[in-house]
Amino acid sequence: xxxxxxxxxxxxxxxxxxxxxxxxxxxxxxxxxxxxxxxxxxxxxxxxxxxxxxxxxxxxxxxxxxxxxxxxxxxxxxxxxxxxxxxxxxxxxxxxxxxxxxxxxxxxxxxxxxxxxxxxxxxxxxxxxxxxxxxxxxxxxxxxxxxxxxxxxxxxxxxxxxxxxxxxxxxxxxxxxxxxxxxxxxxxxxxxxxxxxxxxxxxxxxxxxxxxxxxxxxxxx
Amino acid sequence: xxxxxxxxxxxxxxxxxxxxxxxxxxxxxxxxxxxxxxxxxxxxxxxxxxxxxxxxxxxxxxxxxxxxxxxxxxxxxxxxxxxxxxxxxxxxxxxxxxxxxxxxxxxxxxxxxxxxxxxxxxxxxxxxxxxxxxxxxxxxxxxxxxxxxxxxxxxxxxxxxxxxxxxxxxxxxxxxxxxxxxxxxxxxxxxxxxxxxxxxxxxxxxxxxxxxxxxxxxxxxxxxxxxxxxxxxxxxxxxx
Amino acid sequence: xxxxxxxxxxxxxxxxxxxxxxxxxxxxxxxxxxxxxxxxxxxxxxxxxxxxxxxxxxxxxxxxxxxxxxxxxxxxxxxxxxxxxxxxxxxxxxxxxxxxxxxxxxxxxxxxxxxxxxxxxxxxxxxxxxxxxxxxxxxxxxxxxxxxxxxxxxxxxxxxxxxxxxxxxxxxxxxxxxxxxxxxxxxxxxxxxxxxxxxxxxxxxxxxxxxxxxxxx
Numbered sequence: 001x002x003x004x005x006x007x008x009x010x011x012x013x014x015x016x017x018x019x020x021x022x023x024x025x026x027x028x029x030x031x032x033x034x035x036x037x038x039x040x041x042x043x044x045x046x047x048x049x050x051x052x053x054x055x056x057x058x059x060x061x062x063x064x065x066x067x068x069x070x071x072x073x074x075x076x077x078x079x080x081x082x083x084x085x086x087x088x089x090x091x092x093x094x095x096x097x098x099x100x101x102x103x104x105x106x107x108x109x110x111x112x113x114x115x116x117x118x119x120x121x122x123x124x125x126x127x128x129x130x131x132x133x134x135x136x137x138x139x140x141x142x143x144x145x146x147x148x149x150x151x152x153x154x155x156x157x158x159x160x161x162x163x164x165x166x167x168x169x170x171x172x173x174x175x176x177x178x179x180x181x182x183x184x185x186x187x188x189x190x191x192x193x194x195x196x197x198x199x200x201x202x203x204x205x206x207x208x209x210x211x212x213x214x215x216x217x218x219x220x221x
Numbered sequence: 222x223x224x225x226x227x228x229x230x231x232x233x234x235x236x237x238x239x240x241x242x243x244x245x246x247x248x249x250x251x252x253x254x255x256x257x258x259x260x261x262x263x264x265x266x267x268x269x270x271x272x273x274x275x276x277x278x279x280x281x282x283x284x285x286x287x288x289x290x291x292x293x294x295x296x297x298x299x300x301x302x303x304x305x306x307x308x309x310x311x312x313x314x315x316x317x318x319x320x321x322x323x324x325x326x327x328x329x330x331x332x333x334x335x336x337x338x339x340x341x342x343x344x345x346x347x348x349x350x351x352x353x354x355x356x357x358x359x360x361x362x363x364x365x366x367x368x369x370x371x372x373x374x375x376x377x378x379x380x381x382x383x384x385x386x387x388x389x390x391x392x393x394x395x396x397x398x399x400x401x402x403x404x405x406x407x408x409x410x411x412x413x414x415x416x417x418x419x420x421x422x423x424x425x426x427x428x429x430x431x432x433x434x435x436x437x438x439x440x441x442x443x444x445x446x447x448x449x450x451x452x453x454x455x456x457x458x459x460x461x
Numbered sequence: 462x463x464x465x466x467x468x469x470x471x472x473x474x475x476x477x478x479x480x481x482x483x484x485x486x487x488x489x490x491x492x493x494x495x496x497x498x499x500x501x502x503x504x505x506x507x508x509x510x511x512x513x514x515x516x517x518x519x520x521x522x523x524x525x526x527x528x529x530x531x532x533x534x535x536x537x538x539x540x541x542x543x544x545x546x547x548x549x550x551x552x553x554x555x556x557x558x559x560x561x562x563x564x565x566x567x568x569x570x571x572x573x574x575x576x577x578x579x580x581x582x583x584x585x586x587x588x589x590x591x592x593x594x595x596x597x598x599x600x601x602x603x604x605x606x607x608x609x610x611x612x613x614x615x616x617x618x619x620x621x622x623x624x625x626x627x628x629x630x631x632x633x634x635x636x637x638x639x640x641x642x643x644x645x646x647x648x649x650x651x652x653x654x655x656x657x658x659x660x661x662x663x664x665x666x667x668x669x670x671x672x673x674x675x676x677x678x
Contacts, residue, residue, distance in 0.1 A: 004540045005540070013529070016602040017465065028540045047576075059445060063657075063661065064653070064662075066617075066655070067614075067656065067657045067660035067661045067664060068618065068653045068656045068657060068660070069618035069619065069632065069656060070618070070622040071621045071622060071632060072618075072621060072632055072649070072652065073657060074264070074654055075635075075636070075649060076631065076649055076653070079639055079645040079649060080645050080649045080650075081646075082645050082646070083645050083646030083647070084646070085646070092224065112493075115620065118306075119311065120304065120306050120308050121308060123304075124269060124304065124308035124367075125322075126271065126294075126297070127269055127296045127297055127300075127302045127304075128321075128322035128371070128374060129295065129297040129298040129325060129326040129327075129368070130294065130322065130325065130326055130376065131294055132416060134325055134326070136513065138321055138325055139310055139321075141312075142312045143312050145312065146312065157524070160266075161524075161526040161527070162526075163526075164526035164528045164529060165528060165622070167528070168528075168624070170425075174546035176526065176528065176529065179529075189532065189535075189536040190533060190537060190540060193529055193532045193533050193536065194468075195529070195531060195535060196529055197521075197525045197529050199526045200524065200525050200526055200529060201521060201525050205404060219312075220354070221311055221312055221313075221354040
C-alpha cells in the first residue's frame, strides 16, 4: 500500500536503551510526585492558616499551575530562571517544572477533599482537647488523603506523561529523550516512537494498577 | 462546679442567649428542655469554649472558660461533650476512635489508652465491636461509641447535646439507657434533650429555655407537675 | 524605568503566536467534540463488540504522551505520503486526543441521566432519537459542560506541544524572542500572562457553572 518498509528489528534491538530511559522517566515522575505532595501539603496548611499572605501565595501557585501549559512551566525553570543567574540542567528543570505542576493540582485536589469532610469532625476533635493542628493531623488529614487518593493517582499518570516534555529542553536520558536520540541517527521515527508509546502505555497502566491495589490495602474502612 | 453568670451570646443580630444564670453542682444531673432556637444547644458549646460569649462569664471549677489566659485544650479534657451528629472518625476503628485523644492529648501509653478504651466501650455495651469501623454500626452504636470516646478522657462533667435527635426511634432507647447508667453512677451531667420521660426520670433539676431566656428551673416533679411559666405550659401541652 | 529591547513588532509576533494557539485549539476542540459525542453515544449505547475496542483505543490516547502522539502522527502522514502541513497534522492528532477525553465526558453525562427519566420518555411514545434529542441531550449537556470547559482549556495548554512539529504558536514565538533578545524571564512572563488571561476567566466560568448546576440544588 505504501512505499515504505518498516524496520521493527532495529527498534527492538534498542529496547534495552529504551528501558533504561523508562527507568529515568519513572524516577523523575516519582520524585516529582513526592516533592509535589509535600509542597501541596504545605500549600494546604498555608491556605488553612488564616493568614492572608500565606493563603494568597497558595492561590497564586495553584492558579498559575492550572492556567499555564506544563511545558511553559518547564521553560520557566529552564530558561526563565536564567535571568536570576540560575541555570538548571535539563533533568533538574524538568523535575522542578513537573513538581511545580503536581503541587498546584494536588493542592487543588486537597481543597476539594477538605470540602467533603464535615466541619463537625474537627470540632469533635477540638472538644476532646486537641489543638487545631492535632485535629488536622489525626482526624482531617487522613480522611482528606483518602478522598484525594484517586485524583492523585491520575496526577501521577500525568507526571509520567509530562516527563516526555524534557526532550524539548535537551533532556536525553529519559524515555522520550533516548528515543529522540536514537531517531536522530537512524531516521526510523515511526518505529522508535511507536515502541516508546507502548512502553509509556504500559508504565501508565502499571502505575494505575499499583495505585488501585495500594488503595484497597490502605483504606480498609 | 459550673457557674454560668449572666451569659449573653448573639449570632449577627440574633441574640440566642439573653443573660443566663445557672449553677451546676458536682454530681448533679441537669436537663435542659425547650423548643428549637431557644439557645439550649448554644449554651453547651459555650461551656466548653467551642463558642465565644459576648457578655457574662462561665467558670468551671474556678477557671474562667473565656478568659484569655485559659488553656482551652486543657480545660476541655474535663468537659466531655457528645453531639447530635455522632461525629465518629470514619477512618479509625471503634477502639482507635476511643484511644486517639487519650494517646495524643493526654500522652498515655498505648497499653494504658487501650485498657481505658476497652473498659469504657465495654461499659457502654460495645465490647464486641472493638475492631469494627464506625460505618458498619447503627446510629445508636455510633452514639454510644461517641459517649465512650468522651468518657475515656476521664472528664469531670459530661455535656449531652440532643444526643438522640438524629437517631431512628427504635435506637433511642439504647442510648438513653447508657445516659441513665452514667447518671446512676454519679456523673455530673448537663443534657439538652427532647425526651421528656427521660428528663423526668434522671434529672435532679430541669431547666426550660425559651427564646434565649431560662424561663423556669425546678426539680422534675415540680416543673412537669406544676409548671408556672405560661410558655412552659404551652410547650408541655404540645409535646404530650 | 524598565529596560527592554522588546519592540512593538515583537509583541505583534507574540500575538500572532497566540492566534496560532487559538486556531489550533479551536479546530481541535470542534472536531474532537463532534467525534467525542459520536464515540460517547456509541460507548453508551452500542454492544460490547463496539464499545470495548473503542474504549481501549481511546484509552491509549490518554495514556501515551501527546508529544509522542504528535511525532507518530507526523511520521505516519509522511509514510502515507499525505503531504500534510504541520498545522493539519497537529490538528488531526489534537482532535483525536480531544475526542478521547471528550468521549468520557459525554459518556458520563449520558449515564448521569436517570434510567427512570428515559423510561418515562419512551413510555410517552418517544422514539430513541427523540429521547436522545429532547431528554438526554439537554440534561447531559448540563452535567458535562463544566468538564468540557476544563477539557477545552486543557487542549489550549497542551497545544503548546505542536511547537515540536515546527508550528510557531505562543510558546515557540516566545522562545524565538528569548533566543534573540536574551531576556528569558521577561518574555516568558508575558507569554505566561497571555496564557493566563485566556485561561483563567474561562476556568472561573467553568467553576461557577459547576457550582450553580451541581446536582443537589
